[in-house]
Amino acid sequence: MNDYHTHTSFSEDSEAPMEQMLEKAYQLGLEQLAVTDHYDPDFPDDEWTFDLDFDNYWQALCENEDRFKDKIELIKGIEIGILPGDTLVKCRDTAEMFPYDVVIGSFHAFNGYDLDRRNFAGMEKEEIIPRFYGIMYDCLSSYDDFDILGHFNIIDRYLDFKPDYSGVRDLIAEILKILINEDKSIELNTSSFRYGMGERTHASKEILLLYRDLGGRNVTISSDAHKPEQIALEFGKARDILRSAGFERLSVYKGRQRSEISF
Numbered sequence: 001m002n003d004y005h006t007h008t009s010f011s012e013d014s015e016a017p018m019e020q021m022l023e024k025a026y027q028l029g030l031e032q033l034a035v036t037d038h039y040d041p042d043f044p045d046d047e048w049t050f051d052l053d054f055d056n057y058w059q060a061l062c063e064n065e066d067r068f069k070d071k072i073e074l075i076k077g078i079e080i081g082i083l084p085g086d087t088l089v090k091c092r093d094t095a096e097m098f099p100y101d102v103v104i105g106s107f108h109a110f111n112g113y114d115l116d117r118r119n120f121a122g123m124e125k126e127e128i129i130p131r132f133y134g135i136m137y138d139c140l141s142s143y144d145d146f147d148i149l150g151h152f153n154i155i156d157r158y159l160d161f162k163p164d165y166s167g168v169r170d171l172i173a174e175i176l177k178i179l180i181n182e183d184k185s186i187e188l189n190t191s192s193f194r195y196g197m198g199e200r201t202h203a204s205k206e207i208l209l210l211y212r213d214l215g216g217r218n219v220t221i222s223s224d225a226h227k228p229e230q231i232a233l234e235f236g237k238a239r240d241i242l243r244s245a246g247f248e249r250l251s252v253y254k255g256r257q258r259s260e261i262s263f
């Protein structure tokens with residue numbers, strides 16, 4: 001088993017030393033741990049910059065890869081926050097800065113704010129979901145320097161109402177087709193269980209089913225852990241969701257090359 005999306009103290013929102021994350025993953029019996037710390041160029045928040053100390057981060061990845069090589073395989077990754085416009089150039093530069101094994105592309109901001117601010121000023125409730133996925137579609141139409149799309153329907157976490165996806169099914173299908181054409185993966189991110197959203201995982205089962213119907217087969221399982229005790233959280237449920245949606249293999253990455261394992 002592996003966990004393909006985790007954070008360490010190199011991320012602004014984590015205090016977990018990389019060694020502790022790897023030691024815990026090893027104790028849990030994982031064969032691989034992808035460390036994917038945050039970098040969000042131009043992040044629109046005064047308090048959180050989601051900057052990254054690139055050189056020291058890369059050095060720590062390499063040192064820990066070596067230190068743990070007989071116990072667990074460290075997959076050297078990064079999670080890049082995607083924003084439209086000129087930021088996409090910075091996203092691409094970031095992805096190419098070091099020879100990462102895997103790059104997660106994620107949406108963390110919307111409407112000019114950190115998603116966590118829940119600032120949807122100027123928008124009617126019904127506009128939020130179509131606008132969010134419209135921006136995702138525009139960005140992914142021109143930006144492809146990532147391997148896994150992070151926590152697809154993360155927007156759901158920040159809404160105080162149950163989102164209605166019936167009107168955006170075609171738009172989401174178009175996004176999924178881009179990912180399928182580029183052989184990208186989508187993740188089943190189990191942080192939904194930590195955020196009280198239970199089995200409305202990221203991606204949700206309805207998105208996973210649509211992805212599979214369209215021919216998508218590339219999936220990963222990840223916890224988005226920011227602490228050791230969150231690693232591989234609820235992975236039994238994640239496997240059940242993926243199997244019941246018809247998936248049989250997981251994507252794994254080395255040097256940005258995708259291969260597959262059974263699960």
Ligand SMILES: [Zn+2]
Pocket residue numbers: 079106108150151
């Ligand atoms: Zn993220």
Ligand SMILES: [Zn+2]
Pocket residue numbers: 005006007079224
């Ligand atoms: Zn993350």
